[in-house]
Amino acid sequence: MYYSFARRTKNQRRSFVREILDLTQKRSIISFAGGLPDSKLFPAKEIEQEINETLKLGKEIFQYSSAQGVQELREEISKEYIDTEKEEILITSGSQQGLDLICKTFLDKGDEVVVESPTYLAALNLFDMFEVQITGVELTNRGVDTDKLEKIFETKKPKLFYTIPTFQNPTGWSWDIETKEKVAKLARKHGVVIIEDTPYSKLRYSGFESKNFDELLPEFTISLGTFSKTLAPDFRIGWIKAPKELIKILQTMKENSDLQSSRFFQYVAVNLIKNKKLSLHVQSLIEVYRNKRDCMANALKEEFGDDVEFDIPKGGMFFWVKFTGIDSMKLFELSIKKGVAFVPAETFFSEIKSSSYARLNFTSSSCTQIQDGIKRIKEAYEALSSSCLI
Numbered sequence: 001m002y003y004s005f006a007r008r009t010k011n012q013r014r015s016f017v018r019e020i021l022d023l024t025q026k027r028s029i030i031s032f033a034g035g036l037p038d039s040k041l042f043p044a045k046e047i048e049q050e051i052n053e054t055l056k057l058g059k060e061i062f063q064y065s066s067a068q069g070v071q072e073l074r075e076e077i078s079k080e081y082i083d084t085e086k087e088e089i090l091i092t093s094g095s096q097q098g099l100d101l102i103c104k105t106f107l108d109k110g111d112e113v114v115v116e117s118p119t120y121l122a123a124l125n126l127f128d129m130f131e132v133q134i135t136g137v138e139l140t141n142r143g144v145d146t147d148k149l150e151k152i153f154e155t156k157k158p159k160l161f162y163t164i165p166t167f168q169n170p171t172g173w174s175w176d177i178e179t180k181e182k183v184a185k186l187a188r189k190h191g192v193v194i195i196e197d198t199p200y201s202k203l204r205y206s207g208f209e210s211k212n213f214d215e216l217l218p219e220f221t222i223s224l225g226t227f228s229k230t231l232a233p234d235f236r237i238g239w240i241k242a243p244k245e246l247i248k249i250l251q252t253m254k255e256n257s258d259l260q261s262s263r264f265f266q267y268v269a270v271n272l273i274k275n276k277k278l279s280l281h282v283q284s285l286i287e288v289y290r291n292k293r294d295c296m297a298n299a300l301k302e303e304f305g306d307d308v309e310f311d312i313p314k315g316g317m318f319f320w321v322k323f324t325g326i327d328s329m330k331l332f333e334l335s336i337k338k339g340v341a342f343v344p345a346e347t348f349f350s351e352i353k354s355s356s357y358a359r360l361n362f363t364s365s366s367c368t369q370i371q372d373g374i375k376r377i378k379e380a381y382e383a384l385s386s387s388c389l390i
């Protein structure tokens, strides 16, 4: 059978992370590959209680409802931002849908989009679907190189700049306030809309939050948020925070996409927020994840010594590790044979290039698994270093 598929289906990148996740589910592999929360910590008892409470609202809860989302939930989310009203919040089916709706609203074929390099793979795949030109601007552990960004803004005249400024995926790095301020000025000058994706910002283990783009440049910033990392991905509840006139058109895009997100689960989320069960849960996540982070940092130092370079992430879910002198894809291929997975860096760049960096997730494994997994990567590293495969 010959199917005449749309062009956008053809230029999809290999979903490497998905392939690794499938592989790790089939075999008993220690996985540092996904961006997954620890499923053992999902607050099942609290969710059950609030499901029972929500059922008391009656059958009407299961009827079609507004695409903008449950008013009480939008109110609760708006309190997280400075001077923000519920009319500036649109509930989405995860922040991934938020990004999709933004693309549908702004992008035509051939438009220019700027991303951090490296960046979140699913965002790159999504931008590809809209047949746009993607330019990566080099990311450091303080933010992007603003001189390079300015040149790109001047020459390419992009519509959107997509950034994950806090505990970035894949690097775990956070921008400093000076860089944010410079970029906010550049975006205003060149009329570029900033998409600020913040799925990890509530998972802070040390340090202090600096102002976000939505405070520095509210009229040009669209912020994305989600409960996937703090509550559970399966709720599929995220949100967009943007100026009201943008929310109106984004809402129309959402209606065209899926009519609405589940009202029932939005009410469950509202109840979890109102009775403080969610904030208590996040506090306990922070304690557990901080220990796991320290466990991975110690294991890396003990096993590798000077053969690796990394910053200890102040939050989020990832280490960005440089394995000195080797190609991380080759290290990955050998590590998988030894029963441990991670994501080599080359998957996170808009242009494919080999690299000695890799992303290691520390939240979904136990400390024992982390120690065991890092040991196995070290064995693979030694085998590679002593052969001529480098």
Ligand SMILES: Cc1ncc(COP(=O)(O)O)c(C=O)c1O
Binding pocket: 035, 093, 094, 095, 096, 097, 120, 164, 169, 197, 199, 225, 226, 227, 228, 233, 237, 238
């Ligand atoms: C940077 C980034 N944005 C968005 C998402 C998707 O989150 P959601 O489950 O809310 O769609 C993820 C998930 O890993 C992510 O890392």
